[in-house]
Amino acid sequence: xxQEVMKHPGLNLGSAHGKDNEAAExxxxxxxxxxxxxxxxFGMVFATYVTSIRATAGGPGPHDLYNIKSVFIxxxxxxxxxxxxxxxxxxxxxxxxxxxxxGWLAVTLVLGVSFLGFELxxxxxxxxxxxxxxxxxxxxxxxxxxxxxxxxxxxxxIWLVCLAGQxxxxxxxxxxxxGIMRLALFWHFLDIVWIAIFSVVYLAGLT
Amino acid sequence: MSVTDVSVGPFLGRLSLHSLxxxxxxxxxxxxxxxxxCIATGAASMVVIGxxxxxxxxxxxxxxxxxxxxxxxxxxxxxxxxxYVVIAFVMLARALIEAALMRGQQAFGLGGGFLxxxxxxxLFSTHGTIMIFFMAMPFLTGVINYVMxxxxxxxxxxxxxxxxxxLGLTAAGAALVMISLVIGKFSTGGWxxxxxxxxxxxxxxxxxxxxxxxxxxxxxxxxxxxxxxxxTIYKERAPGMKLMRMPMFTWTALCTAxxxxxxxxxxxxxxxxxxxxxxxxxxxxxNALGGNMMHFVNLFWLFGHPEVYILILxxxxxxxxxxxxxxxxxxxxxxxxVAATMxxxxxxxxxxxxxxxxxxxxxxxxxxxxxxxMLIGIPTGVKIYDWMLTMFRGRVRFTVPMVxxxxxxxxxxxxxxxxxxxxxxxxxxxxxxxxxxxxxxHNVAVPxxxxxxxxxxxxxxxxxxxxxxxxxxxxxxxxxxxxxxMLAFFPLYALxxxxxxxxxxxxxxxxxxxxxxxxxLGALLILxxxxxxxxxxxxxxxxxxxxxxxxGDPWDGRSLEWSMSAPPPEYNFAVIPVVRGRDAFxxxxxxxxxxxxxxxxxxxxxxxxxxxxxxxxxxxxALAFGLVWHIWWMVVLFFVAAVVTMIVRGFARDTxxxxxxxxxxxxxxxxxxAVSVAxxxxxxxxxEPANAGLALHEADGVVP
Numbered sequence: 060x061x062q063e064v065m066k067h068p069g070l071n072l073g074s075a076h077g078k079d080n081e082a083a084e085x086x087x088x089x090x091x092x093x094x095x096x097x098x099x100x101f102g103m104v105f106a107t108y109v110t111s112i113r114a115t116a117g118g119p120g121p122h123d124l125y126n127i128k129s130v131f132i133x134x135x136x137x138x139x140x141x142x143x144x145x146x147x148x149x150x151x152x153x154x155x156x157x158x159x160x161x162g163w164l165a166v167t168l169v170l171g172v173s174f175l176g177f178e179l180x181x182x183x184x185x186x187x188x189x190x191x192x193x194x195x196x197x198x199x200x201x202x203x204x205x206x207x208x209x210x211x212x213x214x215x216x217i218w219l220v221c222l223a224g225q226x227x228x229x230x231x232x233x234x235x236x237x238g239i240m241r242l243a244l245f246w247h248f249l250d251i252v253w254i255a256i257f258s259v260v261y262l263a264g265l266t
Numbered sequence: 267m268s269v270t271d272v273s274v275g276p277f278l279g280r281l282s283l284h285s286l287x288x289x290x291x292x293x294x295x296x297x298x299x300x301x302x303x304c305i306a307t308g309a310a311s312m313v314v315i316g317x318x319x320x321x322x323x324x325x326x327x328x329x330x331x332x333x334x335x336x337x338x339x340x341x342x343x344x345x346x347x348x349x350y351v352v353i354a355f356v357m358l359a360r361a362l363i364e365a366a367l368m369r370g371q372q373a374f375g376l377g378g379g380f381l382x383x384x385x386x387x388x389l390f391s392t393h394g395t396i397m398i399f400f401m402a403m404p405f406l407t408g409v410i411n412y413v414m415x416x417x418x419x420x421x422x423x424x425x426x427x428x429x430x431x432x433l434g435l436t437a438a439g440a441a442l443v444m445i446s447l448v449i450g451k452f453s454t455g456g457w458x459x460x461x462x463x464x465x466x467x468x469x470x471x472x473x474x475x476x477x478x479x480x481x482x483x484x485x486x487x488x489x490x491x492x493x494x495x496x497x498t499i500y501k502e503r504a505p506g507m508k509l510m511r512m513p514m515f516t517w518t519a520l521c522t523a524x525x526x527x528x529x530x531x532x533x534x535x536x537x538x539x540x541x542x543x544x545x546x547x548x549x550x551x552x553n554a555l556g557g558n559m560m561h562f563v564n565l566f567w568l569f570g571h572p573e574v575y576i577l578i579l580x581x582x583x584x585x586x587x588x589x590x591x592x593x594x595x596x597x598x599x600x601x602x603x604v605a606a607t608m609x610x611x612x613x614x615x616x617x618x619x620x621x622x623x624x625x626x627x628x629x630x631x632x633x634x635x636x637x638x639x640m641l642i643g644i645p646t647g648v649k650i651y652d653w654m655l656t657m658f659r660g661r662v663r664f665t666v667p668m669v670x671x672x673x674x675x676x677x678x679x680x681x682x683x684x685x686x687x688x689x690x691x692x693x694x695x696x697x698x699x700x701x702x703x704x705x706x707x708h709n710v711a712v713p714x715x716x717x718x719x720x721x722x723x724x725x726x727x728x729x730x731x732x733x734x735x736x737x738x739x740x741x742x743x744x745x746x747x748x749x750x751x752m753l754a755f756f757p758l759y760a761l762x763x764x765x766x767x768x769x770x771x772x773x774x775x776x777x778x779x780x781x782x783x784x785x786x787l788g789a790l791l792i793l794x795x796x797x798x799x800x801x802x803x804x805x806x807x808x809x810x811x812x813x814x815x816x817x818g819d820p821w822d823g824r825s826l827e828w829s830m831s832a833p834p835p836e837y838n839f840a841v842i843p844v845v846r847g848r849d850a851f852x853x854x855x856x857x858x859x860x861x862x863x864x865x866x867x868x869x870x871x872x873x874x875x876x877x878x879x880x881x882x883x884x885x886x887x888a889l890a891f892g893l894v895w896h897i898w899w900m901v902v903l904f905f906v907a908a909v910v911t912m913i914v915r916g917f918a919r920d921t922x923x924x925x926x927x928x929x930x931x932x933x934x935x936x937x938x939x940a941v942s943v944a945x946x947x948x949x950x951x952x953x954e955p956a957n958a959g960l961a962l963h964e965a966d967g968v969v970p
Contacts, residue, residue, distance in 0.1 A: 088497055089425060089494075089497040095528075096527045096531055100534060103531060107550065107565075110558075110561065114555075116549075196558060199542070200550070217913075
């Protein structure tokens with residue numbers, strides 16, 4: 060293993076995958092570059108949030124609206140889903156049975172969708188308490204940042220379902236393998252963004 | 267347009283008869299309305315007639331299937347590049363006419379003029395938006411697309427279908443700007459659309475929405491383009507093509523790609539937040555409830571300043587290639603040019619605040635950004651000296667690209683000098699928001715970016731189409747550009763110091779008039795330059811058979827794109843070259859390894875055509891149009907269509923095809939046979955019909 064040439068940063072398929080491993084080089088590198096661009100996007104939205112923290116305009120603020128218990132559950136769900144995707148990646152790399160791969164992907168999906176469910180519930184509660192985006196600059200910024208992450212997770216869930224469809228149709232060919240590899244990166248990336256949201260928005264907001 | 271006369275229907279949204287450019291003139295036929303209505307209707311008719319003529323010609327010559335299968339669904343980087351440049355030229359024509367109209371208005375602007383303030387505001391908004399996003403960006407993206415993969419010895423970009431999608435998104439944005447001439451009105455908020463003026467309170471009409479969605483489409487396309495170019499340059503280089511052996515143009519393409527990756531997201535965020543403000547009553551940039559327009563200003567210029575270098579760097583790359591080729595010399599100071607390019611790339615992210623020195627920061631912050639802005643002058647100065655030293659004792663020929671390059675060096679230095687003045691916050695306080703600023707940024711953008719792109723068009727046209735452009739009309743056009751530019755913008759420096767604010771429809775100071783007239787004449791000269799380019803293209807196509815350069819190397823080129831036939835085969839290289847040093851093709855010619863048949867040819871795998879590009883273009887356009895006019899069923903329908911299209915594409919397999927080795931061999935031999943019968947010509951004859959694309963190689967710097 061130690062002599063294996065890394066084709067790209069992160070988990071490599073490895074030479075046992077032959078041409079799929081070769082094809083991974085440009086595809087995975089390209090996806091890293093895309094995530095770099097996406098990270099800037101989040102960075103700008105974070106900047107908007109941080110500079111709008113005091114712009115509550117007399118409306119409800121973090122202490123009135125954030126529910127740390129719910130957010131903690133969301134954090135655990137998302138972190139566990141990332142672990143599950145990690146297991147799926149290992150199942151792919153070491154050519155474990157397809158059932159195991161699909162199983163871990165299914166666990167990931169369930170956890171991801173549960174995360175979205177909790178988050179949506181949070182938003183509905185906030186709305187009921189008058190925490191709507193049109194209330195203040197602060198809430199506008201909140202509803203830019205947190206749902207933007209939520210939309211990314213939604214897109215990732217749809218992508219996961221589509222990949223499952225592609226596996227059902229074509230089996231584990233080059234495209235599905237690289238699809239899983241890229242989605243894995245994306246999923247972990249969204250996890251990291253969430254940790255930043257948890258710290259900057261929720262923890263900092265409630266202290 | 268007030269809110270009350272906008273009919274919001276469920277089916278057509280905000281669309282109504284009021285959206286037509288002549289409606290107000292028919293309803294209220296005052297003199298002002300008639301003049302402005304006629305101009306707007308004339309412009310709209312040009313768009314409509316242009317579309318009808320295009321459709322008619324395509325039908326008459328039965329070109330629809332050619333257009334579909336050879337062009338719009340093609341994922342060949344060369345064809346995509348050409349299509350980008352076509353978009354750029356169409357948009358250039360529109361924006362230039364607008365510029366001349368504005369100069370005309372100001373020439374007559376003492377106490378009135380013929381345009382209404384609203385109409386004038388639309389003109390400067392569309393002029394700026396088009397020139398940046400739909401002229402300069404497509405132009406440089408097209409040129410990089412065409413040239414860069416060949417310069418690094420690649421068969422295509424890394425993601426050819428994504429490339430086609432980027433083109434589709436750009437085309438959709440351009441189409442949205444064009445349709446705004448016919449239906450509704452474009453923004454009056456300038457090319458950077460500052461809120462709170464562009465918020466729903468002050469601009470309830472469709473204008474800012476047209477601006478938001480056309481920019482969103484274009485910026486998404488540019489982000490993908492940046493990713494594609496960067497990955498291509500990092501991953502697709504031929505064996506031996508080390509980074510420090512890449513042609514200078516490829517270096518600038520890499521730097522521009524990196525800037526696109528980092529600088530487009532802030533624009534996406536700024537326009538998306540403005541859209542949320544306008545559509546869903548968010549408060550990012552509003553005056554009330556905690557909104558802060560400075561957020562927009564910061565985000566926009568965090569994009570906007572790097573954007574300036576996204577535009578100029580590829581032009582610097584073009585000048586490097588042109589000056590070295592037409593001086594028959596190695597590019598002087600290659601290492602310093604690479605370092606300067608990268609330094610400019612980094613510095614470009616540290617100066618955005620100089621776009622708003624007067625908007626409330628402390629003096630110390632202004633000082634920091636002022637100094638950072640002046641620092642950019644250093645690497646740029648290095649480049650100017652490198653280009654001049656490349657020409658020094660070279661075999662300089664005054665071909666059309668070279669005339670543009672020399673015009674660039676002289677004028678760009680002046681523009682840079684006025685930039686150094688403006689970088690000083692105390693000076694900026696005096697002249698900000700005057701036409702002095704307008705003169706400055708046109709003085710860097712026109713000779714810098716535009717001359718560079720037109721030089722690139724002349725330089726690589728023979729490669730792309732197999733025949734040279736007419737020299738005489740080219741020189742005519744170049745001189746019109748250079749002198750027209752000087753006449754149009756030098757007076758603006760003086761007018762700015764005399765206190766004329768930018769974007770002013772009319773004025774009351776009689777001493778402005780002569781200078782305004784000089785500028786107007788300059789604008790007319792520039793229109794003549796544009797006409798010259800059109801005539802040149804016509805004449806060149808007519809006499810194409812006398813100017814063929816099939817052998818592919820009309821200018822004694824130095825980099826790999828000249829080492830193949832003109833036009834090149836779709837797979838570019840019959841056999842991927844092995845690179846042993848900088849100026850790879852010059853080395854090959856000196857060692858006698860150029861134009862050699864190969865022992866073995868292999869099958870070549872190429873991507874199949876894909877309808878993704880045109881489909882995303884159509885969907886993106888329809889989605890944006892629905893959003894502009896609040897036609898919600900259309901928005902939902904085409905949003906779903908976009909998602910479904912992407913999902914279906916995920917299921918596509920069998921996306922490549924094979925060009926057989928025999929076919930490659932035959933094509934390569936056909937070209938080599940043509941090379942063997944061609945007469946090698948000296949540099950003195952390269953503008954003569956004798957130039958069949960085979961150069962008699964002369965030693966570096968020899969003066970005959």
